[in-house]
Amino acid sequence: MPVGIPTGTGKTEAKVMTSQSLISLSVVVLLWAVAWQLRSLKGRQAVLLAASYLFYANWGIGFLSVLIASSLMNYALGIVLRRQPTAGRLWISVACNVVILSFFKYLPPLLEGAPANALLPDFLHRIVMPVGISFWTFQGLSYLFDTYREEELDPSLLEFCLYMAFWPTVLAGPVCRLPNMLPQFRRLSAFNLADISVGARRLLQGVIMKTVLAQILASGLSPGSGVTAGFDQMKSGWGGLDVLLLGIGFGFQLFFDFGGYSHMVIGAARLFGMQLEENFHRPFYALTPSVFWTRWHMSLSFWIRDYVFVPLAASRRDVWWPYVVFVLAMTLFGVWHAAKATFILWGVYHGLLLVAHRLGQRIKRRQPITWPASVGALLSWASTFCFVSLGWIFFRAHDLDQALTMFRTAFLPSSYRQFALSTTFYILVPVMAIGYFICSHIESFLLDWSARYGEEFRHSGELGIPLRSTGSLAGVNIIAAALFNFFSERMWWWLMPMVLVLSVFISLAIFHQGSAIPVTPFIYTIF
Amino acid sequence: MNEQAQQIIGYILKEVVRRPGVEIHEDTPLVSSGLIDSLELVNILVKLEDVTHMRIPAAKVQPKDMDTVNLMFATAQRLGRPRK
Numbered sequence: 255m256p257v258g259i260p261t262g263t264g265k266t267e268a269k270v271m272t273s274q275s276l277i278s279l280s281v282v283v284l285l286w287a288v289a290w291q292l293r294s295l296k297g298r299q300a301v302l303l304a305a306s307y308l309f310y311a312n313w314g315i316g317f318l319s320v321l322i323a324s325s326l327m328n329y330a331l332g333i334v335l336r337r338q339p340t341a342g343r344l345w346i347s348v349a350c351n352v353v354i355l356s357f358f359k360y361l362p363p364l365l366e367g368a369p370a371n372a373l374l375p376d377f378l379h380r381i382v383m384p385v386g387i388s389f390w391t392f393q394g395l396s397y398l399f400d401t402y403r404e405e406e407l408d409p410s411l412l413e414f415c416l417y418m419a420f421w422p423t424v425l426a427g428p429v430c431r432l433p434n435m436l437p438q439f440r441r442l443s444a445f446n447l448a449d450i451s452v453g454a455r456r457l458l459q460g461v462i463m464k465t466v467l468a469q470i471l472a473s474g475l476s477p478g479s480g481v482t483a484g485f486d487q488m489k490s491g492w493g494g495l496d497v498l499l500l501g502i503g504f505g506f507q508l509f510f511d512f513g514g515y516s517h518m519v520i521g522a523a524r525l526f527g528m529q530l531e532e533n534f535h536r537p538f539y540a541l542t543p544s545v546f547w548t549r550w551h552m553s554l555s556f557w558i559r560d561y562v563f564v565p566l567a568a569s570r571r572d573v574w575w576p577y578v579v580f581v582l583a584m585t586l587f588g589v590w591h592a593a594k595a596t597f598i599l600w601g602v603y604h605g606l607l608l609v610a611h612r613l614g615q616r617i618k619r620r621q622p623i624t625w626p627a628s629v630g631a632l633l634s635w636a637s638t639f640c641f642v643s644l645g646w647i648f649f650r651a652h653d654l655d656q657a658l659t660m661f662r663t664a665f666l667p668s669s670y671r672q673f674a675l676s677t678t679f680y681i682l683v684p685v686m687a688i689g690y691f692i693c694s695h696i697e698s699f700l701l702d703w704s705a706r707y708g709e710e711f712r713h714s715g716e717l718g719i720p721l722r723s724t725g726s727l728a729g730v731n732i733i734a735a736a737l738f739n740f741f742s743e744r745m746w747w748w749l750m751p752m753v754l755v756l757s758v759f760i761s762l763a764i765f766h767q768g769s770a771i772p773v774t775p776f777i778y779t780i781f
Numbered sequence: 782m783n784e785q786a787q788q789i790i791g792y793i794l795k796e797v798v799r800r801p802g803v804e805i806h807e808d809t810p811l812v813s814s815g816l817i818d819s820l821e822l823v824n825i826l827v828k829l830e831d832v833t834h835m836r837i838p839a840a841k842v843q844p845k846d847m848d849t850v851n852l853m854f855a856t857a858q859r860l861g862r863p864r865k
Contacts, residue, residue, distance in 0.1 A: 341840070403841050544818050559819045560844055567823040568839030576820055612820060619799075 282309045282421060290445060290526060299412050299439060306421040310386075313425075317384035324354060324387075325418040328394035329411055335401045344402045348395060355391045358383045360593045388590055388781050389427045390418050392557055397432045399561045407432055413439050422519045426512075426778040428531040428553035443527045451742075456521030463514030464776070471507040471686060479676035481507050485650050490659065493672030495680075497664040501643040503683040504650045506690065509537065512551070512778045536694060538687075541634045543607040546642055554590065558583050577612065581605030591649075591781050596657050600648035607641055704742070707735030786850050788832050789825070793850075797821045807851045812844045822847055829853050835861030 285305035292298040311318045331347040362381045368374055397414070400407055409417065409432060417435050418424075474480030478487060481503040484496065492500070516533035523530050531553040540546035547555045563583045567576040581602060588601020623630075644664055651657035663669045673680070711732050790805050797817055798805070811817045817825065822844060830837050837860050846856040 400843075403843060405843075544820075548815070548818070563819050564823060564826075564842065564844065565840040567820070568826045568842075571827060576823055580820075 278308055278312055281305075286421075286526060290443075293442070295440065295442060296412065298442070299416055302439075303412060303416045303419065306416065306419040306424060309421040310419060310424050313385045314382075316382070320354075320358065320384045320387070321390060321419055321424070322415070324351075324391065324394060325415045326411075327351075327354075328397060328418070329409075329414045332397055332401050332407075332409075332414070335398060339402045339404055341402075344398065347398045351391050351395050351398075355387060357381070358387055363593060385779055386425045386427075389429055390424060392429050392554070392590075393418060393431075396429070396557060396561065400432060405433060407436065409436055422523045422528075423530065426515060426519075426776060426781070428516060428519065428533045429557050430531055430553070434529075434531065438528050441527075446527055449524050449527045453521045453524035453526075455742075456517045456524060458521075460514040460517030460519075460521060463510040463517060465514075467686065468507050468510035468514060471503055471510065471682070474676065475678040475682055476676065479678050480682075481650075484675055484679065485652070485656075488674065489656075491672070491674045492660055492663050492669075493674055494664050494666060494669040496673065496675050497647065497660045497669075498640070498643065499675070499679065499683045500650075500660070501646045501664075502639075502687060503679070504646045505538075505643050506683070506686055508646065508649075508777060509534065511776060515776050515778060538639065538690065539635075539694070540638055540642075541631055542638055543604065543611045543642065546638060547604075547608070554587070558587055562586060577609045580608045580612075584608065595654045596648050596651050599654070599657065600645055603645050603648055607645070700738070703731070704735045704738050707731045708739045711736040711739075785832050786854065789829060789850050789853065792828050793817070793825065797825065805850070808849050810848050811850075812848045819844075825853070829857055830861075830864075833857045833861060834864055836864050837861045 282305045285301055285308070289298045289301035289305065292301065307318060307322075310321060327350060328347075331343075331350065335343050335347060358381060361378070362383065365374065365378055365381075368379075397407070397409075397417070413436060414432075416439060417430065417432055420430070420435070423430055470480070472480050472482045474483060481500060484492075484500045484503070513534040520530045520532070533551055533553050535549045535552065537546055537549040540549055563579055566582070567579040569575075582605070584605035585598060585601040587604070588597040588599070591597045591600075644661065647660045647664075648657045651660060707728075786807055790807075793805055793811070794803065803816075805811070805816075809816075812822060823839075825847065826837065826839060826842060833854070835857055837857055841860050842856060845852075847853050
């Protein structure tokens with residue numbers, strides 16, 4: 255499979271979803287519902303694993319064989335490592351996973367265009383990367399690292415295979431950890447209305463983020479006027495503002511796309527009482543690049559922090575060493591996506607941003623600048639937002655030439671007199687960005703307000719204290735918050751029909767490039 | 782609170798947090814609360830080695846093992862080897 259950002263042209267899609275796939279998706283959900291009724295833990299786990307394998311088999315039986323082989327290999331390596339957790343055994347285990355990942359993910363692009371001969375057998379040209387391999391390989395690796403660290407993990411083979419193949423996460427994460435998943439696999443919980451409510455809300459939120467917001471940014475308000483056209487149809491001629499807006503636009507598109515996907519996955523699992531790792535937490539509010547990486551693709555970012563950055567940075571005492579490790583760790587982050595010069599450069603760029611931020615902090619400590627805290631925070635946020643947005647140019651560009659041309663343009667003052675994109679694009683991106691911040695603020699306000707007055711309502715109910723005068727503003731707030739909480743806690747009543755309809759729509763449209771509504775496939779399913 | 786714990790808390794307050802009004806005791810969550818980040822975690826790990834006079838294999842340490850001062854010392858005791 256060629257690696258690149260899906261454009262909606264069908265070149266990078268894993269597989270066209272057929273009606274057969276839809277039927278098997280329904281069977282998967284049905285099997286999952288049946289599993290929850292079983293009283294035997296092993297029986298439940300077996301049905302869940304069967305459902306997960308059935309789901310993954312839609313993308314190819316060959317892919318499923320690789321997943322099963324990887325699961326068996328990592329389980330066996332875990333047993334060996336647990337008997338004697340030595341660094342040598344850990345390195346051999348890591349090498350086995352890197353070889354498999356490299357063979358399927360990094361070798362095919364290297365062989366592209368090379369003629370078949372005796373040294374290069376034809377079958378090597380037919381290697382196809384199993385969907386989600388980067389995600390579940392990293393899950394396998396985290397198990398091995400945890401075992402090396404002598405975590406108390408004793409999964410059965412069934413549990414470990416389920417952890418690797420768990421159907422909501424098998425395609426594109428979040429990258430889960432066994433210490434979080436194992437106790438949940440071992441819990442015989444029943445359906446819970448609170449979980450259904452949260453799950454339905456997040457599922458719907460994800461569907462809207464993906465199918466509406468990400469889609470509008472990708473396609474634009476008129477044909478050929480979105481982010482996709484700005485990157486794919488133009489070869490040169492961007493102005494400085496074009497590059498900035500394309501960076502910001504793609505950042506938001508990726509957030510709505512992958513963040514939406516993560517909401518859907520976390521929501522689907524939550525419907526059945528499973529709580530997965532979070533992947534995003536208001537990344538565009540980050541005041542520094544360091545904070546950004548605790549809020550963006552968190553499951554992978556924390557993976558790299560825990561298993562790469564901390565051990566490597568603490569291995570030497572030189573002052574400069576952690577800065578080198580920042581760049582190395584972020585380069586790994588880039589290469590994890592694909593072994594392309596643009597992704598490597600994206601990783602190095604973010605590594606350098608982290609280093610620049612730390613050095614800036616050191617300078618500030620020695621020569622403190624005295625300005626109001628709010629001004630400092632605003633400047634810090636604006637510079638983080640702009641540099642992170644410019645970084646998306648490397649992530650999204652087709653090749654190094656395009657990336658460097660666009661990046662240079664952003665720093666040429668004269669280029670800001672040139673405008674090459676559709677007029678609607680200059681309106682769309684700011685509206686979407688500002689709209690996002692307004693909606694996030696409203697959401698925060700509503701949550702704070704409902705928590706504050708809802709608590710007061712519950713408190714007065716529990717103690718039998720009469721509410722404050724219902725005519726007062728506080729009394730109105732308490733009653734309104736109680737009603738708000740009542741309906742939001744029972745959201746699934748009215749959300750489920752919408753979720754069902756939209757889920758069927760999205761299932762039909764996402765992987766079906768020839769459908770009447772061209773929907774860009776999930777970006778992260780190609781990594 | 783023993784002297785070693787006081788040294789680590791003093792170091793965190795003076796070199797890491799550097800904000801007036803912040804109080805830290807042995808069970809204050811540091812990593813999970815976002816009070817310290819990855820680089821500061823590494824610096825504290827190095828300081829912990831100096832304070833305890835031990836060599837702590839970083840590859841065996843998880844951020845959750847360093848979440849509180851008490852956990853840091855438990856980790857040092859579990860994984861640390863006397864320095865040569």
